[in-house]
Amino acid sequence: MSETDVRADVTVDAVGSSCPGPLMDLIGKMKSVDSGTVVELLSSNEGTEDDLVEWTEQSGYEYLGAVDRDDHQAFYVRKS
Amino acid sequence: MTERIVIVGAGTAGIVLANNLADELADEIDAGDVAVELVNDTEEHVYKPTWLYVPFGEKTPADATRPLAPLVDDRVTLVIDRVDDVDTESKAVSLVSRAETRPYDHLVLAMGAQVTPEETPGLAEGGHHFYGPAGATALREELSDFTEGHLVVSVVGVPHMCPVAPLEFALIADAWFRDHGLRDDVELTYTYPIGRAHGIEAVAEWAGPLMDERDITVETFFNAERVDPDDEVIHTVEGRDLDYDLLVAIPPHDGSDLVRDAGLGDDGWVDVDPNTLEARGADDVYALGDVADLPTSKAGSAAHYAAGALADRLASVARGERPTAEYDGKTVCFIESGTDEATYIAFDYDESPVPKEPSKLIHWSKLGYNQSYWLTARGVL
Numbered sequence: 001m002s003e004t005d006v007r008a009d010v011t012v013d014a015v016g017s018s019c020p021g022p023l024m025d026l027i028g029k030m031k032s033v034d035s036g037t038v039v040e041l042l043s044s045n046e047g048t049e050d051d052l053v054e055w056t057e058q059s060g061y062e063y064l065g066a067v068d069r070d071d072h073q074a075f076y077v078r079k080s
Numbered sequence: 081m082t083e084r085i086v087i088v089g090a091g092t093a094g095i096v097l098a099n100n101l102a103d104e105l106a107d108e109i110d111a112g113d114v115a116v117e118l119v120n121d122t123e124e125h126v127y128k129p130t131w132l133y134v135p136f137g138e139k140t141p142a143d144a145t146r147p148l149a150p151l152v153d154d155r156v157t158l159v160i161d162r163v164d165d166v167d168t169e170s171k172a173v174s175l176v177s178r179a180e181t182r183p184y185d186h187l188v189l190a191m192g193a194q195v196t197p198e199e200t201p202g203l204a205e206g207g208h209h210f211y212g213p214a215g216a217t218a219l220r221e222e223l224s225d226f227t228e229g230h231l232v233v234s235v236v237g238v239p240h241m242c243p244v245a246p247l248e249f250a251l252i253a254d255a256w257f258r259d260h261g262l263r264d265d266v267e268l269t270y271t272y273p274i275g276r277a278h279g280i281e282a283v284a285e286w287a288g289p290l291m292d293e294r295d296i297t298v299e300t301f302f303n304a305e306r307v308d309p310d311d312e313v314i315h316t317v318e319g320r321d322l323d324y325d326l327l328v329a330i331p332p333h334d335g336s337d338l339v340r341d342a343g344l345g346d347d348g349w350v351d352v353d354p355n356t357l358e359a360r361g362a363d364d365v366y367a368l369g370d371v372a373d374l375p376t377s378k379a380g381s382a383a384h385y386a387a388g389a390l391a392d393r394l395a396s397v398a399r400g401e402r403p404t405a406e407y408d409g410k411t412v413c414f415i416e417s418g419t420d421e422a423t424y425i426a427f428d429y430d431e432s433p434v435p436k437e438p439s440k441l442i443h444w445s446k447l448g449y450n451q452s453y454w455l456t457a458r459g460v461l
């Protein structure tokens with residue numbers, strides 16, 4: 001996906017956090033936003049994508065994809 | 081001019097730092113060139129790991145507490161008051177009851193972490209915890225009455241103090257019920273927010289089979305959204321429901337409003353350089369212990385080692401030298417794996433831990449350390 005494919009409503013910046021920080025920051029945010037909200041998670045941690053994909057499969061939230069940035073990745077998830 | 085080092089918080093981080101500084105800068109303090117001031121909002125020092133043993137009747141909250149003043153070196157000025165504002169522009173902190181501000185040249189924030197069960201609806205009413213003296217005492221009462229049913233140990237908040245305490249609680253509870261001949265009547269479940277039993281991979285690999293062996297059900301990707309105290313059900317973000325008879329939760333944690341208000345970290349944890357512990361949001365401000373946003377655990381041992389490195393750095397700066405000491409993330413955690421055996425993990429920013437085979441010897445070492453902690457606080461160990 002590319003930067004223009006999706007527009008995030010909220011950004012969670014977890015760059016520099018080690019596991020499970022990024023996923024936990026995302027889940028924490030997910031608790032407080034409305035259904036349909038697209039949350040962008042910024043992470044530089046290698047394991048984030050696998051964890052995130054697994055979590056969205058379990059939770060039924062929609063994983064929209066990732067974009068590579070210079071020193072981190074941006075992941076997009078929609079709350080169901 | 082006297083160079084003023086002000087430390088906010090006299091928990092493990094603040095007290096070890098203050099005592100180490102008093103030692104390293106003894107001559108400069110005696111000559112009036114340096115002053116070290118330690119501000120704490122209570123007259124007591126608390127050794128929080130004691131609380132793990134309170135629910136099982138092995139310790140009391142009083143065992144966790146000692147008067148602060150005798151633990152602090154005479155060269156340190158101890159101020160009992162609460163800091164309610166940090167002004168990094170004018171370089172001063174405000175004290176609540178004295179209604180005054182204190183200037184600093186170097187400020188170290190070491191206010192620890194606060195538990196906030198109220199953040200999860202229903203949790204404060206429906207759950208118990210051992211993350212505070214009152215919670216641990218109330219849980220002791222519940223456990224002493226609990227002879228059958230479903231006990232759920234649920235990690236609701238991450239990060240939380242002591243990465244392994246929830247696992248320890250589940251494993252001790254298992255052994256404790258066995259010791260009391262109740263284990264067949266008690267179902268035990270442990271829940272964790274991510275897809276394995278623990279955030280640290282090596283610990284998860286060690287704990288998974290052990291929990292299996294002990295007949296403790298592990299539920300992963302389990303994030304409590306709300307608790308229904310009347311029906312005794314946990315509802316998760318993932319859409320699952322879990323019934324409980326006794327819920328022991330690791331509550332969500334929060335840093336400090338002081339940090340947010342001072343622009344030092346949006347989420348209440350101070351954004352710092354993990355090696356130098358310097359705050360990124362202001363000059364001459366450092367953070368130590370649980371309030372620092374570090375890529376290691378919120379553990380007393382991490383606070384202790386980081387305090388040693390920061391004491392070296394600040395002593396160098398106060399002497400006009402370039403600081404070279406750095407904190408490498410060193411953390412050591414004992415893990416109780418029953419009522420009479422334990423293991424431990426040691427790790428840093430680069431090295432992952434490898435849990436050792438649990439033994440009685442390590443269990444006794446942990447109990448021994450719990451006693452000798454008071455020497456750590458005084459800066460002796």
Ligand SMILES: Cc1cc2nc3c(=O)[nH]c(=O)nc-3n(C[C@H](O)[C@H](O)[C@H](O)COP(=O)(O)OP(=O)(O)OC[C@H]3O[C@@H](n4cnc5c(N)ncnc54)[C@H](O)[C@@H]3O)c2cc1C
Nearest residue numbers: 089091092093121128129163192242369370378379380381
């Ligand atoms: C149940 C439990 C078991 C644990 N087990 C272990 C273990 O086995 N091993 C381990 O390494 N760690 C363990 N820990 C974690 C360890 O206790 C903490 O990591 C450690 O206490 C952190 O030290 P600190 O100095 O950062 O914070 P704290 O010890 O919390 O101290 C903070 C201090 O700041 C003061 N303060 C706060 N705000 C203000 C203010 N505005 N003004 C003035 N003073 C203020 C507080 O009163 C307190 O004295 C455990 C924790 C718990 C809860």
